[in-house]
Amino acid sequence: xxxxxxxxxxxxxxxxxxxxxEGCIGDTTIIDGRELISFASYNYLGLxxxxxxxxxxxxxxxxxxxxxxxxxxxxxxxTIHGQLEAELSDFLGVDDVIxxxxxxxxNQSVVGHLVGTGDLxxxxxxxxxxxxxxxxxxxxxxxxxxxxxxxHLDSILRQIRNDYRRVLIAIEGLYSMDGxxxxxxxxxxxxxxxxxxxxxDEAHSIGTLxxxxxxxxxxxxxxxxxxxxxxxxxxKSFGSCGGFIGGSRAxxxxxxxxxxxxVFAAGMPPANVGAALGALQVLRRExxxxxxxxxxxxxxxxxxxxxxxxxxxxxxxxxxxxxTRSSIKALQLAQRLFDNGINAQxxxxxAVAEEETRVRIFMTSLHNEDQIRHSVEIIGQQWSLINGDAxxxxxxxxx
Numbered sequence: 001x002x003x004x005x006x007x008x009x010x011x012x013x014x015x016x017x018x019x020x021x022e023g024c025i026g027d028t029t030i031i032d033g034r035e036l037i038s039f040a041s042y043n044y045l046g047l048x049x050x051x052x053x054x055x056x057x058x059x060x061x062x063x064x065x066x067x068x069x070x071x072x073x074x075x076x077x078x079t080i081h082g083q084l085e086a087e088l089s090d091f092l093g094v095d096d097v098i099x100x101x102x103x104x105x106x107n108q109s110v111v112g113h114l115v116g117t118g119d120l121x122x123x124x125x126x127x128x129x130x131x132x133x134x135x136x137x138x139x140x141x142x143x144x145x146x147x148x149x150x151x152h153l154d155s156i157l158r159q160i161r162n163d164y165r166r167v168l169i170a171i172e173g174l175y176s177m178d179g180x181x182x183x184x185x186x187x188x189x190x191x192x193x194x195x196x197x198x199x200x201d202e203a204h205s206i207g208t209l210x211x212x213x214x215x216x217x218x219x220x221x222x223x224x225x226x227x228x229x230x231x232x233x234x235x236k237s238f239g240s241c242g243g244f245i246g247g248s249r250a251x252x253x254x255x256x257x258x259x260x261x262x263v264f265a266a267g268m269p270p271a272n273v274g275a276a277l278g279a280l281q282v283l284r285r286e287x288x289x290x291x292x293x294x295x296x297x298x299x300x301x302x303x304x305x306x307x308x309x310x311x312x313x314x315x316x317x318x319x320x321x322x323x324t325r326s327s328i329k330a331l332q333l334a335q336r337l338f339d340n341g342i343n344a345q346x347x348x349x350x351a352v353a354e355e356e357t358r359v360r361i362f363m364t365s366l367h368n369e370d371q372i373r374h375s376v377e378i379i380g381q382q383w384s385l386i387n388g389d390a391x392x393x394x395x396x397x398x399x
Contacts, residue, residue, distance in 0.1 A: 004348060005017060008331065011328065011331065013331045013332065013335050014334075014335050014338065016331070016334050016335075016338075016345055016346055019031050019343070020032075024043075024048060024049035025038050025040070025041040025043055025048075026038070026041075026043055026046050026048075026049055026364060026366045027046075027364055027366035027367045027368070027371060029041070029343055031343065034341070035341075036338070036341050036342055036343040037341060037342045037343070037367075037371050037374075037375055038343045038364075039342065039343065039344040039360075039361040039362055039363070039375070040343050040344055040345045040360075040362060041362060041364075042204065042235075042236040042237075042318075042362050043236075043239065043364055043366075044207055044208050044236055044237045044293055044318050044362070044363070044364055044365065045207055045208075045213070045237050045239075045279075045283060045289045045290070045293060045364070045365050046289065046364055046365050046366040047237065047238065047239035047279040047282060047283070047289075048239035048240075048275075048279075049239070050239065050278075050279070050282060052278055052281075052282050053239050053240075053275050053278040053279045053282060054275075054278075055278065056274045056275060056277060056278025056279075056281075057240075057271045057272075057274040057275040057278065058271075058274075059274060060080055060270040060271055060273055060274025060275075060277075061270055061271050061274070063080075063270070064078050064080060064270035065270060066269060066270065066271065067266065067269055067270075068081075068266060068267040068268070068269065068270065069266070070266060070267070071262075071263060071264060071265060071266055071267065072262070072267040073256075073257070073262075073263050076266055076267035077267065078267070078270065078273070080270060080273045080274060080277065081099065081267060081268065081273060083277060084099060084273050084276055084277045084280070085097040085098065085099055085244070087277060087280055087281070088244060088246065088280065089246065091214065091280060091284065092206075092214065092215075092217075092224060092230060092246045093214070093217075093224045094224045094225075094230060094246035094247055094248075095247065095248050095249040095252065096246070096247070096248070096249050096251075096252035096253075097244050097245065097246045097252065098244060098245050098252050098255050098256055098259075098262065099234070099242055099243070099244045099268055099273075099276075100242055100243045100244065100245075100261060100262055100265070100268070101241075101242055101243075101265055101266065101267070101268050101269075101272075102241070102242060102243060103130070103203060103233035103234070103235055103241075103242065103243035104129075104130040104133075104243075105130075105243065105261050105265075106130075106231060106233070106242075106243025106244065106245065106261070107128065107130035107131050107133075107134050107201060107231060107243070108130050108133045108134040108137060108261070109134070109137075109259055109260055109261025109262070110134065110229070110231070110245055110255065110259060110261070111130075111131055111134025111135060111137070111138060111168070111170065111199065112133075112134040112135070112136075112137030112138045113138070113255075113258065113259050113260065113261075114138070114168060114197070114199075114229075115138050115140040115166055115168050116138055116139050116140055117139045117140065118140075118164065118165045118166075119138070119140040119141070119164055119165055119166040119167065119168070120140060120141045120142075120143065120160070120163075120164040120166070120167045120168070121134075121135040121138065121140045121141070121142045121143075121167075121168045121170060122142075122143050122144070122145060122153065122156060122157070122167060122168070122169055122170070122196075123135065123142070123143075123144055123145070123169070123170035123171070124144065124145065124147055124148065124170065124171050124172065124175075124182070125144040125145065125146055125147050126147045126172075126175055126177065126178070127144070127170055127171070127172065127201075128172065128176065128201060128203070130201075131170050131199075131201060135170075140168075141164065143156065147175075148180065148182050148183070150182070150183060150186040150187055150190055153169065153187070153190055154190050154193075157190065157193075157194045157196070161194045161195075161196075166196075166197070167194060167195075167196035167197065168196065168197045168198075168199055169187065169190070169191055169196050169197065169198050169199065170199045170201065171187055171198070171199070171200055171201070172200070172201040172202075172203070172204070172205075173200055173201065173202035173203075173204065173205030173206070173209065173215050173216040174202070174203075174204040174205035174208060174209060174216070174317055174319065175204075175313075175319075176203070176204050176319060177319075177321065177347065177352060177358075177360065178312050178313040178314060178319070178321060179312075179313065179314035179315060179317045179318070179319030179320055179321065180313040180314060180315045180317070181205065181209065181216060181219070181315060181317065182216075183220075184200070184216050184217070184219070184220045184222050184227075185220055185222060188222060188226045188227065191227075197228040197229065198226075198227045198228055198229070199227075199228065199229040199231065200216060200227050200229065200230055200231065201231045201232075202215045202216060202230060202231060202232045203231070203232060203233040203236060203243075204236060204318075204319065206232045206233075206236075206237055206238075207236065207237020207238065207283065207290070208237060208290070208293060208317060208318050209317065210290070211287070211290065211291075212287045212290060213237065213283055213287065213289075213290040215230075215232075217230075224246070225248070227247075228247060228248075228251065229245055229246075229247050229251070230245065230246040230247060231243065231244070231245050231246075232244050232246070234272065234275075234276040234279075237279070237283070238275075238276045238279040238280060238283075239275055239276070239279045240272045240273075240275035240276035240279060241268075241272045242268045242272050242273075242276065289365045290365070292365040293318055293363060293364065293365040294316070296318075296363050296364070296365065296367050296372060297316055297317055297318045297320070297363045298316045299369065299372055300320055300361065300363055300367075300372050300375075300376060301314055301316050301320055303372065303373065303376040304320065304322065304376050304379070304380075307376055307377075307379070307380035308380070309322050309376075309379065309380060309383060310322065310323035310325075311323070312356075312358070318362060318363040318364070319360065319361070319362060319363075320360075320361040320363065321347075321358040321359070321360050321361070322344075322358055322359045322360075322361065322379060322383070323356065323357075323358045324346075324357050324358055324359065324383075325354070325355050325356070325357060326354070326357055327346075327348040327349050327354060327357045329357070329386055329387075330346035330347065330348055330357045330358060330359055331346050331348070332386050333346070333359050333379070333382060333383060333386055334346040334359050336382040336385070336386070337359070337378065337379065337382060340378050340382065341378075342375050342378060342379075344359050344360065344361055345359065345360055346358070346359050346360075347359070347360050359379075
């Protein structure tokens, strides 16, 4: 990333990394004293900054302080931890839930702990870095399969399943770069066929998919017990910070007593637990936030496609890529949008392949129709200007 920043400086374009935001990010944000329409945060349901959620965080601090001051297994367990986990369990429809201080650490620690030498982790080729790092930590053999291609997964397991003691299949509920999601029933079928475990990372799908925001299982009406591990984060739809695993009572008990990232880490701070609990309660009272998010996302996608923009694999979810197929064009588009009052982040090589570089749009339930129509119009105009000017640009692609 440091090398990329140096290369950006050579182009004379604005460095979009580490922009300083001067308040809460919802449908708008303030950078350098300017208010911009924001498409660069995953405050999907507008619950970060919601007064009820803020009050819940403050109440938790007032009662429990600013830190639990210990690992939960010794003296860091607070009543509010159990309350959050019980409400998450009920919301998801699983036996039990365990929460962790960080989302990335949840995947890294749990994936790294569930399997080991002699086992196989087979994951979607676009799986998040936290899953990859967990696989490395585990000591298990790691192998990717083509994105969302359950046929390719089946083909690989048909050839090599018998070479391994245990197999963990890792997929995501909603892919954060492309805004698409897998055919969950097919992956459950393959998991059963080869006696494997299925691990579904719902970091971006909880709160965004399904009529009430219960994620991929709600979309496909799949029983929660059909999947061994449901992972989610609290930093997106739930307006807080942390991660969780939902599953059988036996699995959660095992993780509670043995997972290094839980046993040897201080528990979630009270403010984070309170905020997540408050957000979950607001979501359950106000499921229309999910409906509004879906309507906003579909409107943006339809308008973008009508404007001739390449939106890649997005399936009408709150994540919509504007594919530029050039890092320099992604940077140029992001800067032009910024200059026109819109904040959206470029995704450059090597985060994605050069031909897959993009400006990524995150929708929220707070956006209104005027903001969406205006933004798509600006994006279309500026993209046309960039391509019209491309022949005259002497700037080299960012490495």
